[in-house]
Amino acid sequence: MSNEYQPVIGLEIHIELATQSKMFCSCSAYHFEVEPNIHCCPVCLGLPGALPVPNKKAIDWTIMLGLALNCQIAKESKFDRKNYFYPDLPKGYQISQYDAPLCNNGHLEIKAFTEEQRASNDQFPTLKTIRIRRVHLEEDTGKLLHTEIDGKACTMIDFNRSGVPLLEVVTEPDFENSAQVDKFLKKLQLIVRYLGISSADMEKGSMRLEPNISVRKPNQKGLPEYKVEIKNINSFKFARKAIDYEILRHRELLEKSETPVQETRGWNEPKSKTFSQREKEEANDYRYFPEPDIPPMTFTKEEIREIQSWIPELPEAKAKRFVSDYQLSEYNTQQLIENKSLGQYFEKVVENTKKLSPTQIANWLINKKVNIDRVSPKDLIKIITESRQVFEINNEDLEKVIARVIKENPQAVNDYRAGKTQIISFFLGQVIRLTNPGIDKTKTTIAIIRYLTKK
Amino acid sequence: MNLNELSLTEALEGVKQKKFTPKEVFTACEKRIKDIDDKIKAFVSVVPKTENAIPFAIKDNFCTTKVLTTASSNILRNYLPTYNATVYQKLIEANFGLLGKTNMDSFAHGSSTETSDFFVTHNPWNLNHLPGGSSGGSAAAVMADETIFAIGSETAGSIRQPSAWCGVVGLKPTYGRVSRYGVIAMGSSLDCPGPITKTVADAEIVYKIIAGKDPLDATTVDIPLTPAKNFNLKDVRIGVAQEYLAIAEKPVCKKILEAVEVFRKLGCKIIDISLFDPKYAISVYTILQRSEVSSNLARYDGIRYGSDRSNFNKENKRRIMLGTYTLSAGYYDAYYLKAQKIRTIICQDFDQAFEKVNVIIGPVSPSLAKKIGASSKDPMFGEKEDMLVEPSTIAGLPAISIPAGFVDGLPVGLQIIANKWQEDLILKLAKAFETETEYYKMKPEI
Numbered sequence: 092m093s094n095e096y097q098p099v100i101g102l103e104i105h106i107e108l109a110t111q112s113k114m115f116c117s118c119s120a121y122h123f124e125v126e127p128n129i130h131c132c133p134v135c136l137g138l139p140g141a142l143p144v145p146n147k148k149a150i151d152w153t154i155m156l157g158l159a160l161n162c163q164i165a166k167e168s169k170f171d172r173k174n175y176f177y178p179d180l181p182k183g184y185q186i187s188q189y190d191a192p193l194c195n196n197g198h199l200e201i202k203a204f205t206e207e208q209r210a211s212n213d214q215f216p217t218l219k220t221i222r223i224r225r226v227h228l229e230e231d232t233g234k235l236l237h238t239e240i241d242g243k244a245c246t247m248i249d250f251n252r253s254g255v256p257l258l259e260v261v262t263e264p265d266f267e268n269s270a271q272v273d274k275f276l277k278k279l280q281l282i283v284r285y286l287g288i289s290s291a292d293m294e295k296g297s298m299r300l301e302p303n304i305s306v307r308k309p310n311q312k313g314l315p316e317y318k319v320e321i322k323n324i325n326s327f328k329f330a331r332k333a334i335d336y337e338i339l340r341h342r343e344l345l346e347k348s349e350t351p352v353q354e355t356r357g358w359n360e361p362k363s364k365t366f367s368q369r370e371k372e373e374a375n376d377y378r379y380f381p382e383p384d385i386p387p388m389t390f391t392k393e394e395i396r397e398i399q400s401w402i403p404e405l406p407e408a409k410a411k412r413f414v415s416d417y418q419l420s421e422y423n424t425q426q427l428i429e430n431k432s433l434g435q436y437f438e439k440v441v442e443n444t445k446k447l448s449p450t451q452i453a454n455w456l457i458n459k460k461v462n463i464d465r466v467s468p469k470d471l472i473k474i475i476t477e478s479r480q481v482f483e484i485n486n487e488d489l490e491k492v493i494a495r496v497i498k499e500n501p502q503a504v505n506d507y508r509a510g511k512t513q514i515i516s517f518f519l520g521q522v523i524r525l526t527n528p529g530i531d532k533t534k535t536t537i538a539i540i541r542y543l544t545k546k
Numbered sequence: 547m548n549l550n551e552l553s554l555t556e557a558l559e560g561v562k563q564k565k566f567t568p569k570e571v572f573t574a575c576e577k578r579i580k581d582i583d584d585k586i587k588a589f590v591s592v593v594p595k596t597e598n599a600i601p602f603a604i605k606d607n608f609c610t611t612k613v614l615t616t617a618s619s620n621i622l623r624n625y626l627p628t629y630n631a632t633v634y635q636k637l638i639e640a641n642f643g644l645l646g647k648t649n650m651d652s653f654a655h656g657s658s659t660e661t662s663d664f665f666v667t668h669n670p671w672n673l674n675h676l677p678g679g680s681s682g683g684s685a686a687a688v689m690a691d692e693t694i695f696a697i698g699s700e701t702a703g704s705i706r707q708p709s710a711w712c713g714v715v716g717l718k719p720t721y722g723r724v725s726r727y728g729v730i731a732m733g734s735s736l737d738c739p740g741p742i743t744k745t746v747a748d749a750e751i752v753y754k755i756i757a758g759k760d761p762l763d764a765t766t767v768d769i770p771l772t773p774a775k776n777f778n779l780k781d782v783r784i785g786v787a788q789e790y791l792a793i794a795e796k797p798v799c800k801k802i803l804e805a806v807e808v809f810r811k812l813g814c815k816i817i818d819i820s821l822f823d824p825k826y827a828i829s830v831y832t833i834l835q836r837s838e839v840s841s842n843l844a845r846y847d848g849i850r851y852g853s854d855r856s857n858f859n860k861e862n863k864r865r866i867m868l869g870t871y872t873l874s875a876g877y878y879d880a881y882y883l884k885a886q887k888i889r890t891i892i893c894q895d896f897d898q899a900f901e902k903v904n905v906i907i908g909p910v911s912p913s914l915a916k917k918i919g920a921s922s923k924d925p926m927f928g929e930k931e932d933m934l935v936e937p938s939t940i941a942g943l944p945a946i947s948i949p950a951g952f953v954d955g956l957p958v959g960l961q962i963i964a965n966k967w968q969e970d971l972i973l974k975l976a977k978a979f980e981t982e983t984e985y986y987k988m989k990p991e992i
Contacts, residue, residue: 133629137845139622140609140631140728144764172841174873183844378873380882383735383838385764 096345097206097307098338099314100272101264104279105299106156106289107231108149108256114230115143115186115254122251123295127236135254137181142384145170149256150193150388152288153228154398156258157194159282159405160223164395168193170228170382175375179233179248189379192227199223201274206267221275222263231255258289264303264314269334272302276327281406285431293326300324302334305351306341317353321365324358333358336365409434417441417449426457433463440468447475482529489522489535493542496521507543515539549574551691551989554748557600568643569598571694575645576601579692582992587667588677588687590618592646599643602752603693605684606647607654608634608739609728613644617730618662619652620857621846631728632763633697633739633756640755645693648683652859653843654699654732656680657707657928658921661861666918669712671956671990675915678708678931684742685712690992695752696742701733702831702939703910703932705740706947710910710959713949713988715976716742717749718935720966721942722767724753725760731842733835736939745986746948746976753969769967777974779812784975785819785903790934793824794909801951801958802909808982809907809975817903822895826888827936828929833872833885834940840869864925893941900965905975909934910947910959935961944969948976949985957985 113120116134133141154164171189204216233253237246260279266272280298283291291298301322305315319337324330341351356365381387404412406428413424413434427434433456440452455461455475466474484492496518497504507514518539523530549571552560557571573596583589590606591613604610607617609627616622630638638644651661659667659682667682669675670690677686681698685708688696698705700718709716717740724739731737741752759768786806791799810816843866848854858866872881899906911931921927929936938945943963950960960979964972980986 133627138609138627138629139615139617139625139730139845140607140627140726141629142727142763142765144762174841174844176844176847178849181845181850183847184841376875378841378870378875378878380837380841380873380878383733383765 094309095206096309096342098267098334098341099264099305099307099318100266100268100334101303102260102262102266102272102275103301103303104260104262104276105301106258106260106283106291107297108152108258109287109289109297110146110148110152110256112146113254114146114149114228114256118254120255122234122249122255123297125251127247127249127251130251131253135181136250137183137253143186143382145385145388146256149228151398151401152256152286153193153226153258154390154395155286155402156260156283156288157197157226158395158399159286159402160194160197160199160226160260160279162194162197162223162226164390165191165193165195167191167387167389169387170385171379172382173229174378177232178246179235179253181233181250181253185229185232186382186385187229188227192225194226195224197223197226199275199278201271201278203271203274204268209268209270219265219271221265221271224261224263226258226260229257229259231257264305269331269338272334273327273331276300276330278406281429285403285405296325300330302330304334304337304341306338306345308345317351319351319353320355322355322357322368329358329360332363333365336363340365417453419449419453423450423453423457427453436463436468440471443468444472447472451475451479478528480529481531482527484526484530486538489538490542492522492525493518493539496525497542504543548578548691550578550694552694553744553986554600554695554751555745557694558751561600567598568600568641569596572596572599572601572643572645575691575693578690579645582690583692585668585673585992586670586686586690586692587665588648588683588690588692589646590616590649590662590664590683593644597643599641600694601643601645602637603645603648603684603687603696604634604637605650605681605696605698607650607699607730607732608647608697609730610634610644610647613647615647615730616664617653618650618664619862620663620859621653621853621855622730622851623663624852627728629728632725632760634728636756637697637752648681648687648696650683651680651861651928653730653839653862654680654701654704655839655861655865655928656921657703657931658916659683659686659708660918660921661859663857663859668918669915669956670992671713671915673992675917675956676711676920678711678911678915679928680704680708681716681742682708682712685709685714685716688712688714688742688744689990691989695744695748697739697752697756698742699729699732699737699739700935700939701736701738701835703928703935705738705742706910706935706945706959706961707932709742709947710957710961711915713952713957713959713985713990714742714744715746715749715949715980715986716740716947717753717969717972718939718945719753719757719969720944721939722765723757723769723944723967723969725756725758725763725766727760727762731838733838734842735838736831736835736942738939746946746973746980749946749976750973753973757969771970772967773970777971779814779975779978782905782971782975783815783817783903784809785817785899785906787819787821787906787908789821789823790908793933794912795914797953798909798911798913798958801953802907802960805950805960805979805983806907808979812978812982814975819899819903819906821899821906822892822937824933824937827892827940828926828933830885830888830892831932831936831940832868832926832929833881834889836865836869837873837882838869839865840867840873889940892937896938896941896943896965904964904971905968906963908961908963910961914953914956914958938963942966944972946972946976948980949988950979950983951985952988
């Protein structure tokens with residue numbers, strides 16, 4: 092119990108799996124910027140008589156993520172029908188998982204400030220454990236396109252997305268602020284990308300987020316009696332803004348002794364506001380029951396061990412290793428970890444050279460934004476090595492070069508004299524161009540300034 | 547003898563010996579349909595072109611790209627599928643030719659073929675009587691020699707009961723033995739396609755073509771169709787379920803007891819057994835089936851298929867409403883979940899019975915074919931008529947209905963139920979019975 096207002100935030104995250112085929116048929120699961128309704132068949136169109144056959148890879152991948160999130164994997168699991176009407180749901184029910192999800196009771200640690208730390212301007216974030224309630228597998232729905240044909244408003248349905256494997260991660264309401272949510276999402280996204288099971292791209296909708304937010308009153312025990320769900324958030328930045336907006340809104344209402352309405356709200360980015368979409372009178376009755384078209388699944392310890400063995404080194408472990416093995420700074424490590432292939436490339440470069448230190452390589456990779464698809468690790472070593480060779484030039488020769496540069500660029504000289512001192516770097520570039528990249532830049536800069544101020 | 551009167555076995559043999567061509571058989575059936583289907587009303591559609599293939603008829607809930615597939619419902623009255631049901635596809639690949647689609651209770655919701663949204667099918671033995679259902683069109687077409695054989699589907703009794711009432715052979719295989727892919731779903735955990743034929747040998751031929759694992763149906767299994775080992779009638783222990791006899795009407799019961807004597811004469815050991823009272827199966831079956839129906843019919847939401855939901859008939863609506871109710875929050879535990887638990891008890895009851903006996907026999911239907919109009923008077927008509935086939939369907943067991951004599955000019959059906967995957971044992975016993983009794987030779991005057 093606390094004598095402050097305490098935000099209580101939980102997350103539901105949907106992630107579309109990057110399998111070749113859909114969840115219950117052999118249609119291509121790829122649907123981004125594809126001509127509408129070309130990846131469809133009787134199964135994903137929900138035609139009479141068609142039956143779902145589950146995609147084994149999608150099930151294995153869900154278990155893989157469950158293991159990466161420290162979940163218990165169900166020995167027995169099943170699919171259920173979630174019955175509801177919506178035009179993008181051609182069967183009138185979604186095949187999902189209800190009371191026997193593939194993965195349960197996991198957790199993920201994040202480094203983030205608690206509310207108390209934020210209040211006291213604490214410098215060092217602590218580890219916070221976010222509990223994961225479940226990870227389950229379901230099918231995505233079709234997509235509605237609202238448009239106008241011959242001046243008449245109409246809605247068209249694209250079924251390319253219908254039946255694409257969709258994984259859902261549900262956390263416990265363990266978050267206290269939007270910064271923690273942000274950290275968690277970024278960490279989860281990176282894990283998913285390391286596992287190679289989804290692009291987890293918020294903008295493309297392959298990762299979707301629904302935060303549940305409520306605020307606990309001072310000295311209130313347990314969870315608040317309401318919660319607000321926010322939909323259509325398509326970036327991490329918007330998630331932070333929407334959560335912060337909601338927390339403030341709830342606080343203001345609570346301070347006036349009002350209880351925020353339990354509802355679903357949307358995020359309006361141009362207005363930087365949430366808006367009411369639909370009030371939930373009661374919990375929806377989805378009439379879940381076991382999907383009779385798919386037999387229940389069982390998993391042996393061996394099968395789960397096998398899936399465990401597919402999990403590559405995850406970002407956190409890799410980061411620890413980069414710090415201990417290569418003595419990299421935390422900043423450099425973070426930069427290299429955030430992109431799985433950049434980290435791999437870095438290690439390849441390190442393996443191939445004894446002259447360059449890991450820090451030198453890391454600095455180069457991060458600062459020069461090397462195109463790792465085009466420059467081979469060996470070429471990179473050559474480039475860095477050459478750049479590090481010191482170019483010796485005596486003062487007299489240097490002055491001659493500077494004199495030439497200044498003579499050729501009278502306008503720049505005028506600019507400099509007019510107070511645009513940053514033009515110095517232009518002169519330096521010109522000198523390097525006429526000499527060698529290995530030239531001592533500090534010494535050269537001083538020489539240029541001296542030359543310019545001499546006259 | 548006209549070629550349309552041939553059994554499948556005879557037709558295959560005749561073609562093999564070049565006595566006639568498959569086309570001649572096809573034409574003979576087409577002519578028969580033209581001549582008498584005005585009276586029987588077994589077909590909802592016929593194909594436009596004669597084929598050089600031995601013909602068959604298929605219930606109108608099997609998807610076919612060649613002709614409309616309506617499930618005898620106004621909802622789908624203009625629906626032409628884009629793909630073929632696996633069972634149909636297998637028959638086409640085995641060189642059989644589709645004659646037409648047969649009438650059924652709308653969406654298979656019934657046991658009379660009276661709830662068809664199009665018309666009632668008549669029993670070939672007495673046109674004032676019902677053929678049974680929901681595969682009534684298929685059973686009537688076979689009995690009336692409008693086709694060489696037919697395909698039906700059963701959720702509980704929809705193959706066996708019309709076969710019994712029309713006096714033909716109907717095999718309901720083990721759940722998971724025959725693909726449901728392309729069969730418009732009724733109760734998905736129970737639905738099972740099967741043959742309706744003139745003889746047991748015919749049923750066996752068709753069954754072997756349509757059975758087997760289908761990669762498009764996750765509930766089918768890869769269990770081989772092993773022949774019953776060292777089959778000897780003297781080793782077979784036949785259980786006679788007393789509860790089943792008690793429920794049947796007296797004349798029906800009498801015929802079944804005569805059938806028991808035939809088996810005794812053939813050397814089988816007859817053992818009286820006691821099974822879980824079939825009346826419990828009615829509630830279990832009703833709840834599970836209605837729940838699944840309410841979900842399976844949700845796709846006919848008025849957006850697709852060209853007909854809005856007002857086209858559901860009274861029986862369809864009743865089932866959707868009841869099923870929606872039994873799955874609703876607060877009622878799920880009391881109905882659906884409880885039904886699932888009793889389903890397990892029923893399965894265990896059969897397991898125990900099959901420790902004592904190899905097969906169980908009894909009447910298919912408690913009554914003879916009822917008069918046209920009977921079903922509309924009773925909303926639970928189907929469930930009561932199907933009381934004796936519901937326990938075995940709930941347990942997913944294979945069973946056959948074979949003719950066992952006549953009462954007042956109407957046929958009586960005997961059912962043989964075996965343990966899972968034991969279709970072969972059923973077929974061997976049924977064949978022995980059929981050879982001994984020859985009821986299949988009886989034909990109605992239409």
